[in-house]
Amino acid sequence: MSDTIKSYTKKDFTSDQAVRWCPGCGDYAILAQTQKIFPDLGVDKENFVFISGIGCSSRFPYYMDTFGFHTIHGRAPAIASGVKLANPDLSVWVVTGDGDGLSIGGNHTIHLLRRNLDINVMLFNNRIYGLTKGQYSPTSEVGKITKSTPMGSLDRPFNPLTLALGSGATFVSRTIDKETKHMQSMIMRSHGHKGTSFMEIYQNCNIFNDGAFSNQTDREQKADTVLILENGEPMLFGSDKNKGIRLDGNTPKVVELGDKWGMDDVLVHDESDYVIASLLSNMTYQPEFPDPIGVLYAVESDTYEDTMVAQLNQAVKKKSNGTVQDLLNTGDTWVVD
Amino acid sequence: MSKTTQQVDEVVIRFAGDSGDGMQLTGGRFTETTAIVGNDLSTLPDFPAEIRAPAGSLAGVSAFQIKFSSKDIHTPGDKPDVLVAMNPAALKVHQKEVTPGGTIICNANAFSPKNLKLAGYETNPLEDKTLDDYYTLYTVEMSKMVALANEDLGLTPKIIDRTKNFFALGLLFWIYDRPMQSTKDWLGVKFAKKPEIVEANIRAMDAGYNYGETTEIFTTRYTVEKANLPAGTYRNVVGNHALSMGLAAAAEKSKLGLFYGGYPITPASDILHTLSAWKHLGIKTFQAEDEIAGITAVLGAAFTGNLGVTATSGPGIALKGEAMGLAVMAELPLVVVNVQRGGPSTGLPTKTEQSDLLQAMYGRNGEAPLPVLASATPGDCFFAAYEACRIAVKYMTPVILLTDGYLANGSEPWQIPKIDDLPDFNVSFADESILADGQFLSYSRDKETLARPWAIPGTAGLEHRIGGIEKEDLTGNVSYDPDNHHYMVETRAKKVEAIANEFGPSKIFGKASGDLLILSWGGTKGACRSASEALQDSGKNVSHLHIRWINPLPKDLGEILIKFKNVLIPEINYGQLIKIIRGEFLVDAKGLNQVRGKPISSLDIQEAANTLIG
Numbered sequence: 009m010s011d012t013i014k015s016y017t018k019k020d021f022t023s024d025q026a027v028r029w030c031p032g033c034g035d036y037a038i039l040a041q042t043q044k045i046f047p048d049l050g051v052d053k054e055n056f057v058f059i060s061g062i063g064c065s066s067r068f069p070y071y072m073d074t075f076g077f078h079t080i081h082g083r084a085p086a087i088a089s090g091v092k093l094a095n096p097d098l099s100v101w102v103v104t105g106d107g108d109g110l111s112i113g114g115n116h117t118i119h120l121l122r123r124n125l126d127i128n129v130m131l132f133n134n135r136i137y138g139l140t141k142g143q144y145s146p147t148s149e150v151g152k153i154t155k156s157t158p159m160g161s162l163d164r165p166f167n168p169l170t171l172a173l174g175s176g177a178t179f180v181s182r183t184i185d186k187e188t189k190h191m192q193s194m195i196m197r198s199h200g201h202k203g204t205s206f207m208e209i210y211q212n213c214n215i216f217n218d219g220a221f222s223n224q225t226d227r228e229q230k231a232d233t234v235l236i237l238e239n240g241e242p243m244l245f246g247s248d249k250n251k252g253i254r255l256d257g258n259t260p261k262v263v264e265l266g267d268k269w270g271m272d273d274v275l276v277h278d279e280s281d282y283v284i285a286s287l288l289s290n291m292t293y294q295p296e297f298p299d300p301i302g303v304l305y306a307v308e309s310d311t312y313e314d315t316m317v318a319q320l321n322q323a324v325k326k327k328s329n330g331t332v333q334d335l336l337n338t339g340d341t342w343v344v345d
Numbered sequence: 346m347s348k349t350t351q352q353v354d355e356v357v358i359r360f361a362g363d364s365g366d367g368m369q370l371t372g373g374r375f376t377e378t379t380a381i382v383g384n385d386l387s388t389l390p391d392f393p394a395e396i397r398a399p400a401g402s403l404a405g406v407s408a409f410q411i412k413f414s415s416k417d418i419h420t421p422g423d424k425p426d427v428l429v430a431m432n433p434a435a436l437k438v439h440q441k442e443v444t445p446g447g448t449i450i451c452n453a454n455a456f457s458p459k460n461l462k463l464a465g466y467e468t469n470p471l472e473d474k475t476l477d478d479y480y481t482l483y484t485v486e487m488s489k490m491v492a493l494a495n496e497d498l499g500l501t502p503k504i505i506d507r508t509k510n511f512f513a514l515g516l517l518f519w520i521y522d523r524p525m526q527s528t529k530d531w532l533g534v535k536f537a538k539k540p541e542i543v544e545a546n547i548r549a550m551d552a553g554y555n556y557g558e559t560t561e562i563f564t565t566r567y568t569v570e571k572a573n574l575p576a577g578t579y580r581n582v583v584g585n586h587a588l589s590m591g592l593a594a595a596a597e598k599s600k601l602g603l604f605y606g607g608y609p610i611t612p613a614s615d616i617l618h619t620l621s622a623w624k625h626l627g628i629k630t631f632q633a634e635d636e637i638a639g640i641t642a643v644l645g646a647a648f649t650g651n652l653g654v655t656a657t658s659g660p661g662i663a664l665k666g667e668a669m670g671l672a673v674m675a676e677l678p679l680v681v682v683n684v685q686r687g688g689p690s691t692g693l694p695t696k697t698e699q700s701d702l703l704q705a706m707y708g709r710n711g712e713a714p715l716p717v718l719a720s721a722t723p724g725d726c727f728f729a730a731y732e733a734c735r736i737a738v739k740y741m742t743p744v745i746l747l748t749d750g751y752l753a754n755g756s757e758p759w760q761i762p763k764i765d766d767l768p769d770f771n772v773s774f775a776d777e778s779i780l781a782d783g784q785f786l787s788y789s790r791d792k793e794t795l796a797r798p799w800a801i802p803g804t805a806g807l808e809h810r811i812g813g814i815e816k817e818d819l820t821g822n823v824s825y826d827p828d829n830h831h832y833m834v835e836t837r838a839k840k841v842e843a844i845a846n847e848f849g850p851s852k853i854f855g856k857a858s859g860d861l862l863i864l865s866w867g868g869t870k871g872a873c874r875s876a877s878e879a880l881q882d883s884g885k886n887v888s889h890l891h892i893r894w895i896n897p898l899p900k901d902l903g904e905i906l907i908k909f910k911n912v913l914i915p916e917i918n919y920g921q922l923i924k925i926i927r928g929e930f931l932v933d934a935k936g937l938n939q940v941r942g943k944p945i946s947s948l949d950i951q952e953a954a955n956t957l958i959g
Contacts, residue, residue, distance in 0.1 A: 023810070025822065054805040059645070062813075070810050070823065075802040077648055078812025079641070080671050086638035090645025090653070091802065093629055094604055098649070098802050116641075119634040316629065323624035330625050332597045333764045335590055340527060341580045341761065342381050344571075 016047035023073040034185035034211035045192040059088040061108040065132035068103040082113025085120035096313040102129045106147040121175035123312040128198040128205045136217035169289035172206040179205040180305040186225045237302030242274040279306040350566045355414035357422030361439045362431030364405045367510040372409025378523045380581035383571035384413040389421035390754045394694045401463040406438045415570040419871030423946040433464035448481045454488035487512045494552040495545045508549035515553025582759040584723035584752040589619035591730025599770040604646035606631040607639040611694045612750045613656045613684040636664035647677045650801035656682035670709040678737035685749040687942045696942025697750035700918035705745045712834045714841045717896040719747040719867035724759035741796040752868045775800040787821035795840035845897040855888030858908035860958045863889045876950035906932045911957045
């Protein structure tokens with residue numbers, strides 16, 4: 009790897025392949041923001057690797073002019089783990105969806121988070137199966153009417169952020185396809201985090217689940233339905249920042265700032281506080297709360313690859329650099345003349 | 346009383362006892378000592394799947410068989426000449442397989458009413474004379490004697506009783522005239538922190554040895570002369586260990602990093618354990634969350650330029666099928682080891698079988714051919730693993746290496762190879778010099794091997810995308826073009842076929858034509874060779890051909906087959922290679938198929954051969 013980082017533009021990260029998502033798909037915005045912000049990450053582009061599974065989102069690597077591997081359904085986190093362990097110097101990105109990452113690949117997602125490899129996960133959550141043309145997903149709300157659930161879905165949905173926190177994730181964030189600047193900053197934060205970063209992206213599927221996040225993206229109401237998190241800042245929202253989150257014992261409550269409640273009563277965000285992250289993550293699917301976006305949780309912890317390399321170095325130091333011939337000659341041997 | 350010494354050519358001993366009696370360990374020590382003495386040998390461990398079945402039960406019987414000889418031998422033996430039975434259940438399970446006129450040595454103290462009942466005996470077989478007409482029976486109070494030998498050590502009776510396997514071992518060392526020092530040294534290392542345990546086991550072993558020497562019960566000792574093996578330095582080696590060393594050798598020789606990903610499963614787990622202990626060689630092992638993550642992590646590492654290996658057994662190979670298909674499509678090097686065990690489903694986890702051959706050949710969606718080779722002996726696992734790695738990288742393809750439970754846990758003396766003498770294994774990653782007009786063609790090919798370039802992340806100018814969707818020839822772009830798909834299916838098949846160019850002419854054991862060809866693959870090689878030797882010795886016009894590669898098959902196989910009036914294919918399955926051979930060559934081959942979780946015996950092969958050719 010060279011010492012000086014080359015300078016890039018968006019074009020350098022745009023491959024020659026025609027993008028083939030449905031017109032109007034939220035994936036376009038995510039791709040555009042990724043291509044825009046990647047020149048600022050300070051990494052030579054040959055050191056970026058995008059790994060995906062199967063689904064609409066998983067076509068993503070084809071459109072990034074980096075190394076990429078479009079693999080099999082649900083297995084991207086495991087393949088990415090192999091990439092990272094084979095060469096820890098690479099910047100490895102997993103692009104997945106709510107079906108790929110939480111249903112068929114749920115096992116790999118939780119184990120990646122638990123191990124804390126320095127891999128960045130972008131989970132496009134559209135709460136529907138798009139590629140297979142519109143069945144409910146593990147994040148679809150109960151009662152969802154789809155082709156496979158004509159009378160409404162029975163499954164209770166996963167909350168991706170809660171799942172990530174429960175899996176031991178060291179970095180948990182959320183953004184929205186239409187919040188372009190915010191998304192760029194979240195990509196930047198993911199990249200800067202040493203350890204597995206988990207980023208949920210609310211993504212509109214305008215064909216099979218149009219408007220799933222209209223409450224959070226509609227210009228008229230998003231100030232009241234979205235809570236933008238800033239570390240060390242009070243949790244305020246509303247068009248005049250006149251609403252806040254207050255803790256009543258252990259229970260979060262939405263309060264109007266005014267005579268009864270002042271700024272001192274509003275909970276201040278602390279990215280290193282697991283309990284706060286947990287409270288925030290659970291606001292999803294609860295209509296009385298705004299949906300938090302931003303970094304819910306970020307803590308430092310040893311990465312799997314660093315501890316693996318440390319063990320290898322320790323073993324080399326202890327036994328010195330052995331050869332395979334030494335290994336073959338080990339144990340009770342005898343000579344036949 | 347005088348003791349006589351008798352010289353014999355070969356002996357088969359089976360140690361059998363409860364799972365907690367240490368039979369594998371006893372067999373292992375006898376094996377190591379026998380190897381040092383210079384006999385040729387072959388071993389067959391046979392243990393239950395249960396971690397610890399109820400003590401004294403039939404399900405809990407664990408056994409270890411060793412055949413050793415002054416001659417070159419190929420199998421762990423058909424019927425034991427000597428059975429050491431540490432309890433009634435062990436006697437019940439194994440007595441019927443002892444050679445008529447053979448020897449049975451029992452721990453008399455274990456034949457309690459409770460144990461007899463557990464084994465289903467109504468009367469004590471050591472006393473009711475039922476065995477005496479058929480066998481030479483020795484009843485030895487092993488438990489009592491180790492208790493006496495160790496009574497002053499301050500150990501609990503339970504711990505002292507656990508040394509009775511070393512009494513049996515000492516007795517067998519005396520009968521077969523083997524030295525005990527290496528086992529004493531081994532005990533000293535194994536229990537370095539528990540000197541009293543070392544002492545107790547040594548006393549038990551000495552007591553057993555002296556019991557043979559001084560009592561009047563055993564009148565004859567046997568000697569087995571050194572085998573006439575090729576000159577060189579030898580060690581004893583178990584299949585899974587040899588395989589692990591082969592992988593390490595491939596990594597060292599190719600200068601590739603070795604990345605092993607896998608999920609624990611019997612009987613493949615020892616490969617994971619072994620490689621995990623070799624971190625000083627820079628080997629990376631990854632115990633994944635499941636079988637699928639095991640192989641997919643390896644595929645990611647292969648994409649990134651490592652020598653990627655996974656190993657599994659039985660149900661595990663089924664779970665890895667989709668990822669193997671991806672590896673075929675992505676044309677990445679990958680070695681998938683399948684230590685076959687009894688199936689289907691969970692089947693017989695600790696028993697051997699050859700029943701995954703057709704799955705290895707065809708068990709993926711779509712036209713997904715990949716090379717398949719099989720180890721023939723425990724020691725051969727080393728060379729087969731090395732070869733699998735070399736071919737995978739040279740041809741940029743996943744390779745399946747088949748072994749089985751018998752090879753994985755069995756052992757044999759092994760002439761230690763020199764790493765320098767192994768075939769060359771040179772690897773070069775693609776770099777910017779490969780660019781054509783600034784474009785990287787990720788699916789361009791080597792003319793001879795049809796391998797595509799290995800362009801790993803981190804290489805400037807070679808950024809490219811691959812995946813499971815059909816690739817366009819040369820560019821590697823996604824392509825749904827009908828003619829391109831047909832061409833790529835054909836090309837992937839031709840690439841596997843091209844591997845046959847690596848093989849020299851097939852080596853037939855015996856004449857190049859005749860009444861019968863015995864055709865074998867994998868772990869049945871030894872039994873087929875022994876049977877062929879016996880048949881040839883009796884004047885039969887029989888030859889043996891063992892094939893290492895099942896895909897591709899040797900180019901000269903068809904010409905060889907038609908020169909024989911009959912073809913017999915013994916397999917530990919319900920007929921798998923035979924389907925391939927009949928389908929490929931329209932030869933009316935006959936099968937000998939036994940699916941008993943045990944190796945096929947050479948006697949059964951001889952019988953089948955005689956039935957065919959009269």
